[in-house]
Amino acid sequence: MDTLALGPALAGAVRRLTDAGVASPRFDAEELAAFVLGVPRGRLLLASFDRAAAARFDELVAERARRVPLQHLTGLAGFRHLELAVGPGVFVPRPETELLAGWAVDHAPGAVVVDLCTGSGAIALAVANECPDATVYGVEREELALAWARRNAETRRAAGDRPVTLVHGDATSPDVLAELDGTVDVVVTNPPYVPDGSTVSPEVAEHDPAAALWGGPDGLDVVRRLLVRAAALLRPGGVLGIEHADVQGESLPALVRRHPAFTDVVDNSDLADRPRFTTARRRKLTT
Incomplete structure (x- = not known):
């Protein structure tokens, strides 16, 4: 299965979210990548996309650029020691x-x-x-x-x-x-x-x-x-x-x-x- 380097995809997402006025573009891009890949954000350096994951990531970044809340896209919001379902x-x-x-x-x-x-x-x-x-x-x-x-x-x-x-x-x-x-x-x-x-x-x-x-x-x-x-x-x-x-x-x-x-x-x-x-x-x- 073809794999795609994560770095360029993240860099492009950060630029896109920055241009859209998102307050925390790098954090949000990394959170969306981690969500798509099903890994903690701290492990992204070890990860890569296949083509399906890259396409899904691009879709979510587009939604975030339209200012859909990050938590609506992942379905979760961290709060103290909890992860809460939101939407x-x-x-x-x-x-x-x-x-x-x-x-x-x-x-x-x-x-x-x-x-x-x-x-x-x-x-x-x-x-x-x-x-x-x-x-x-x-x-x-x-x-x-x-x-x-x-x-x-x-x-x-x-x-x-x-x-x-x-x-x-x-x-x-x-x-x-x-x-x-x-x-x-x-x-x-x-x-x-x-x-x-x-x-x-x-x-x-x-x-x-x-x-x-x-x-x-x-x-x-x-x-x-x-x-x-x-x-x-x-x-x-x-x-x-x-x-x-x-x-x-x-x-x-x-x-x-x-x-x-x-x-x-x-x-x-x-x-x-x-x-x-x-x-x-x-x-x-x-x-």
């Missing part, structure tokens, strides 16, 4: 959200944890994977996203992780998980928070579901309602973590501080030192 209809989990998930993991041992707006299940499943004694729930309104979460939850259950309870419902509704009101130790959420009219990449604008993105004029419409639900779910002393856009490093913490149920409000930066998520503690309301 059309679900928000692709981002590396920066791993920090919020890590914060939740730190508070999760032996805890009851609720992930509101769970999407693919990324945060909930990461907590269950790293804290096997936690009791974890995920809430998602969108049926397509919930289907991906269920698929990922089944995969993790089969791998031996503690099951996550997934609930189909509006995370802001007082009826969702009402039986847990006042008993939850950790509420964590990566909600829709992009301000309406913001400029986003084609990967986001054309492929992430709108319901997972847009949060109203200031991006905080959903967050305002989630604060009410989180306050009801959390026990006194329980903790809340909310991801936000880097432009909301002052507005979101200020919103949480104005809510009478929360104290100890702190904003946290990501690895690029950009404001990324706010944490708070549920206070005991006085009458």
Whole structure:
């Protein structure tokens, strides 16, 4: 069978993706080559294409150049220690959200944890994977996203992780998980928070579901309602973590501080030192 050198194909793919405005052209080209060949990216130096693999690689590079997300092409998104199935209809989990998930993991041992707006299940499943004694729930309104979460939850259950309870419902509704009101130790959420009219990449604008993105004029419409639900779910002393856009490093913490149920409000930066998520503690309301 004819084999083709990988180097020239990769170089051409990098040029093509660079011209298309892809943010990480070499990484994406190598990930696609590794996906086609079924090998880890670190072993590409030892690999070569046959003609069928080269043709498949060229097709995937063309799709990526049209700004189809890399994760939609491979069907997988890495998140902390997990590989999650993703595709059309679900928000692709981002590396920066791993920090919020890590914060939740730190508070999760032996805890009851609720992930509101769970999407693919990324945060909930990461907590269950790293804290096997936690009791974890995920809430998602969108049926397509919930289907991906269920698929990922089944995969993790089969791998031996503690099951996550997934609930189909509006995370802001007082009826969702009402039986847990006042008993939850950790509420964590990566909600829709992009301000309406913001400029986003084609990967986001054309492929992430709108319901997972847009949060109203200031991006905080959903967050305002989630604060009410989180306050009801959390026990006194329980903790809340909310991801936000880097432009909301002052507005979101200020919103949480104005809510009478929360104290100890702190904003946290990501690895690029950009404001990324706010944490708070549920206070005991006085009458």
